[in-house]
Structure formats: C-alpha cells, structure tokens
C-alpha cells in the first residue's frame with residue numbers, strides 16, 4: 105500500500121492565539137491532547153477513526169499530522185483490543201490515551217478495564233501501573249437512541265482502582281484532561297457530548313447556544329491543569345446544595361435561575377475520588393441537598409452521593425435528599441425529552457425540597 | 461521506563477523495532493485511483509466443491525473470488541445458479557425498490573424528518589441475492605445494512621418508514637434509532653447498534669435449531685470492520701465446535717466509517733481465509749455479482765441444512781456512499797474510488813445480464829425504476845401521516861416503561877406516574893402531535 109502524498113489540512117488542531125481565545129469543548133480537548141503530546145513523547149492517542157480522520161467528533165483532529173502515525177493512529181473495531189493494548193503500552197512505560205467512540209460501546213472493553221486496568225497496581229503490589237486515560241463521549245440529548253446516549257459512569261465508580269472524571273466546560277475539559285493524562289492511575293474521562301458545541305440548558309425547544317458567549321469557554325494556551333478530586337462551585341447560595349456534573353450542571357443552573365433560587369451548585373468534576381470536603385461544607389451550610397444526573401436512577405452515582413450526605417450531614421439536613429435522574433429504562437429515541445431529567449423534573453423536585 | 465537501552469541484553473546490536481500502521485492506497489486528494497492491483501479472476505473459473513465436502517476443499521476458495529457474471533454479461537462456470545428469468549426480474553425489482561427507498565429516506569433525513577439513515581448502495585446483492593437463496597423462515601441476524609433482506613421477505617415499506625420516523629405507527633414504539641428494525645414475523649432478529657453482537661447469537665439460534673431437530677438454519681451478516689470484535693471470533697469458534705447450521709456472511713465493503721479494511725486485518729489475509737484457522741468452510745465471493753452471491757449463499761444453506769456444517773462467506777464489495785447520514789467520506793477517501801471500483805455496480809450488472817438474455821430492456825428498466833420511486837413516495841406520504849421525528853412526541857409517555865421487563869416493577873410504575881405528571885405540567889393541553 106502506497107503512502108498518501110498530500111493530506112488535507114487538519115480542520116482543527118491549531119487554534120486561535122491570544123489569551124482570550126474561546127474554544128468549544130471539542131477544541132479544548134483537542135488542545136489538551138496537543139499540549140500533552142507536545143510535552144511528553146510517551147503520550148500516544150488512538151481509537152476507532154481517531155487517527156487520520158481525527159475522530160467522529162473531531163477531538164483528535166490534526167494530531168496524526170503533527171505527531172505522526174505511531175503516536176496518533178486508527179485501531180481495529182475492538183474496544184477490548186483498544187483497552188488491552190493501552191494497558192500493555194502502559195506496562196512498557198507509555199502514557200496511552202485511547203478513545204472509545206461512544207461510551208455505549210465501551211462494554212466489550214469492560215473486562216479489561218475492571219479486571220485488569222483497575223487492579224494491576226494492587227495485584228502487583230505497585231510493580232506495574234496503568235497510566236491510561238480512556239476518553240469517551242457519553243450522555244444523550246442528540247437523538248442517538250439507546251446506543252448513542254448512555255451515561256454508564258456508575259459502572260466505573262463502583263469498581264475500585266479507576267478514577268472517573270467528567271468536565272462541564274471547555275476550560276475544565278482541557279485542564280482536567282491534562283491532569284488525567286499526567287496521572288499514574290487509570291482514569292476514565294467522560295465527555296458530555298450534548299455540550300461539545302454549546303452549554304445546553306435543558307430547554308430543548310429553545311434555540312441552541314454555542315460556547316462563544318460563555319465565560320468558561322476562554323481557554324488559555326499551553327499547559328495548565330486542574331487537580332483531580334476538586335469540585336467547582338458554580339454558583340453560591342444558601343437555599344440548597346445541588347450536586348451535579350457534566351451537561352446537568354448547565355441544566356440545573358438554568359432552572360435555578362428561572363426560579364430565582366439561590367443555591368450552591370457544585371460541579372463535582374471528579375466522581376472518584378470525590379471532593380467530599382466541598383460536599384460536606386456546602387450541605388452543612390444549606391441543610392438541603394439535591395442530586396442531579398442524567399444516568400438511570402437505580403444504583404446511579406446519586407445513590408452513593410445520597411448515602412454519603414446522609415452519613416455525614418444527617419443532623420444538618422432540613423429535608424430529605426432529592427435525586428433527580430433519568431428513568432430506569434433504556435434511552436428511548438423518540439421520547440428522548442420525556443426521559444431526560446429536564447427543567448420540569450428538576451423544577452418539581454426543587455419546589456418539593458424547598459417546601460419540606 | 462520507556463527509555464530504550466542502548467544495546468540488547470546479550471550485548472549485540474540489534475535492529476530497532478518499528479511499528480506498522482496500515483495506510484489505504486488513496487486519500488481525498490488522490491486523483492490517480494487505480495485498483496488494477498486487485499486480482500479479479502475470470503468469471504466461471506472457480507471450482508465448485510460438493511456442499512457436503514470437507515472444509516479443507518473450500519480453502520482455495522478463501523483466497524480466490526467466486527464470480528459468475530462475466531464482462532460479456534453472461535453467466536459462466538459451475539457456480540451459475542441457473543435462475544429462471546422471472547426470478548432474475550424479481551431480484552432486479554428488489555434492487556430497484558431498495559435503491560429508491562434509500563434515496564428517499566436519505567433525503568428525508570436531510571429534510572429533518574428523522575435523525576439518521578444508512579444506505580446500502582453498491583452492496584444490494586449481498587443482502588437481496590443472498591436472502592433469496594434462503595428459505596423465508598430461516599432465521600436472520602442482520603447488521604444495520606441489510607434492508608434488502610426485509611424487502612425480499614415482503615416486509616411492508618410503510619413499517620420501515622414508520623420505524624425510521626419514530627412515529628405513532630412505529631411497531632417498535634419509537635424506541636430504536638432509525639433502521640434498527642425487528643420483525644419476528646419475518647424471522648428477522650432485532651438489530652443492535654453494538655457491532656458484531658448478532659454474530660454469535662446467530663450461532664446460538666442455529667445450535668437451538670439443531671438441538672430441537674428443526675429444519676431451519678440461521679444466517680448472520682457482519683461488516684468487515686466489525687470482524688475485529690471478540691464476538692465474531694466467538695461466533696467462529698462456536699460454529700466450528702458444534703458444527704452449527706449457520707452462515708456467517710462478512711460484508712467486506714472496504715470501509716468501516718473512515719477506516720479501510722486494513723484496520724481489520726485485511727492487508728495480511730482475506731476475511732474468508734479466517735475460516736481456515738477455525739476449520740470451517742469458507743468462500744470468497746464477488747459481492748457485486750448477484751448470481752455469485754446467490755449461488756454461494758445457496759451452497760452454504762444447503763450445506764447447513766444437510767448437517768454438513770457452517771460456512772463463512774466473504775462478500776468483496778464497495779461501500780459506494782457515506783457510512784451514514786452523519787458521515788462525510790470526502791474527509792478520508794477519494795471520491796474517485798467509487799467510479800474506479802473494478803467490480804462494477806450490482807444493479808447494472810444484473811440488468812445487463814437480463815438484457816443479454818433477451819429478457820429485459822432499458823425501457824422496462826426505466827419504467828420499473830419510476831414505479832419503485834412512486835411506490836416509495838406514496839408510502840412515505842402515508843407514513844408521514846403518522847408523524848415525523850422531532851415534530852411532536854408520537855408515543856404515549858407510558859410506552860417508555862413498557863417492555864423493560866415483562867411486568868412493570870414498582871419503581872418503574874412510580875416513574876411512569878412521574879412522567880405522566882411531568883407531561884401534564886409541560887403540556888397542559890396535551891402533547892403536540
């Protein structure tokens with residue numbers, strides 16, 4: 105097979121310069137990968153359609169051209185192979201950043217993540233580790249049906265030995281991803297694809313927004329990192345605490361604003377290890393706690409949060425903890441907005457928790 | 461850790477290792493697309509072993525290419541299925557209908573009537589001609605590009621349209637992504653979005669049929685890219701171990717979204733030749749030759765039906781259009797490839813064959829194409845009466861909670877009630893349809 109002569113110019117990979125440049129989340133992720141690869145030649149990026157084409161969501165665009173085919177490459181359609189190869193590369197000493205095209209397709213690689221990546225440090229008493237960051241888009245709201253919409257984060261938080269990180273803004277996406285890549289433990293980095301291009305507020309029947317007007321789309325050039333395990337206080341208020349992450353940060357914020365409720369909204373950013381201090385401090389201050397996630401309810405991460413808050417803040421609580429989640433069904437295609445924990449569901453829970 | 465020692469442990473200088481990353485011959489800018497390196501044997505030159513033969517006897521065919529229709533538009537050699545003109549015209553009619561349907565549904569997506577669509581352009585023979593070689597009650601486990609199987613089995617277009625529009629007429633209750641059909645009545649298994657999962661399931665169905673001393677066999681289709689998944693290898697192993705009455709159809713259309721077949725192992729060996737390692741029969745077929753597709757599938761069906769074992773068939777074809785409505789192939793491959801593809805177009809080849817036989821002409825073809833387009837148009841209009849995606853919610857909210865289990869447990873009942881009260885809050889005057 106002959107080499108191609110002229111490759112098309114990458115569509116991304118080089119972004120505006122200047123300190124006030126604004127990026128969407130895709131560009132911010134691309135920038136993080138670029139910075140990480142530029143600083144450390146052990147960082148390798150690969151996945152289905154992630155090499156030449158730059159990923160179906162374009163997050164790896166331009167990286168193959170810039171860093172070559174042995175550092176950014178396409179893979180066979182085998183999520184098991186992708187994760188397992190990353191573990192092997194990690195054992196050699198590389199810092200692999202595999203992409204799983206959709207979180208809904210991670211399950212063929214699940215055994216390699218749970219039985220292997222998450223346990224290798226432990227079972228080898230620290231002889232081996234897995235400095236791998238698995239990037240994968242997750243969540244619904246794009247009419248993707250049940251195989252392009254799932255939020256499987258709690259399947260990973262439940263396994264000991266893997267960190268779970270979820271950004272909610274372009275600024276965070278870059279800083280968190282760089283931290284994940286630099287971390288010596290396996291991390292799963294869920295990218296909320298509904299907000300790749302704009303901060304969705306949950307009102308699906310209103311015009312879509314882009315990141316341009318959002319303050320957190322200002323993404324500095326070069327290297328910066330946001331520590332794992334630290335939540336972000338999105339808004340401050342005394343009426344209640346809202347614990348959330350990913351797309352739902354924006355939805356919750358919009359609903360609280362519409363209702364004129366003043367709350368601490370905590371964007372958790374890292375589910376494991378959790379910023380328990382921030383959670384405890386806020387709930388003890390407000391006395392009310394609402395948890396919002398898009399994932400199905402039963403055994404969702406909200407159940408863990410609810411247990412922790414109850415264990416640690418029980419005597420400060422003035423109302424039962426509220427969980428606002430997706431329903432316990434597969435993600436329906438046409439009734440997507442009836443499934444999604446949008447403004448109506450959040451609003452009703454809010455009315456109740458403030459009244460209790 | 462990643463720092464390489466200057467010398468190997470034994471003190472000898474040894475060559476530096478290098479990583480091979482496959483690269484397709486042509487990328488978007490290429491204007492010199494030339495497929496002459498692909499070996500295309502003479503039609504009719506391939507031997508046809510007995511259906512009950514030892515798997516080994518087929519292994520030469522795993523690197524060959526079974527072809528029937530020659531450049532002279534005539535059928536040649538032992539694989540000629542000798543179909544009568546009526547059957548050939550029926551096949552051509554299915555081709556016309558699928559092509560018209562694909563056109564219309566693709567356009568429907570572009571017009572915002574649904575979220576997604578996938579065409580099978582250029583690959584029609586791999587599902588239509590093959591399905592015609594099966595019995596109507598043989599069980600099929602398709603991937604997402606086998607709309608042709610449903611058409612052959614007489615599944616009404618209107619049902620497909622309702623499913624694609626996720627509307628009130630959709631028998632799958634608007635739950636599935638467009639084209640993820642299911643029809644038990646047509647022995648057509650529910651399509652999964654997760655690649656290759658259907659392959660070992662087909663083997664399991666075939667095992668069950670054998671356990672029960674039934675007469676029906678199973679067939680499954682999987683893309684060449686998807687053969688990299690573990691599921692495919694589980695399918696081959698189980699098929700071999702239990703000699704299951706199953707046909708594993710691998711559709712090698714050269715591309716898996718932006719990745720060429722080299723990323724599934726196609727650079728080093730043909731997909732058919734995987735049969736050799738598993739000790740099952742294997743055939744490699746010109747996937748744009750409708751007669752060869754029919755003949756190979758029939759051979760494998762007869763083999764399975766007589767307890768002679770499973771067959772893996774590679775259909776060598778070309779994905780003439782983008783992967784789906786979400787894909788723009790100009791970002792990764794040359795637009796010239798489609799024209800330069802050396803095996804032609806299956807519809808044109810079948811049409812020319814019938815004309816050569818004196819059983820067809822261009823006027824009748826034009827009339828048939830027109831009728832197919834009109835039929836699709838009429839059914840689409842009919843389907844649109846049941847609603848289109850994104851314009852109203854066409855299913856009662858309660859349908860979301862049905863079929864999670866056979867019976868609704870308490871927590872789903874509560875959530876069902878919650879959804880209903882949310883509906884009343886959001887749409888006090890009823891959900892817009």
Ligand SMILES: Cc1ncc(C[n+]2csc(CCOP(=O)(O)OP(=O)(O)O)c2C)c(N)n1
Pocket residue numbers: 152181183205209212605653654655682683684685686687711713715716717779783
């Ligand atoms: C388990 C899994 N991984 C990834 C995907 C995403 N995906 C959908 S189609 C596709 C390419 C499949 O190519 P191929 O098997 O050659 O079939 P074709 O589309 O060519 O018919 C990919 C990677 C998926 N649907 N399921």
Ligand SMILES: [Mg+2]
Pocket residue numbers: 683684685711712713714715716717779
């Ligand atoms: Mg393919």
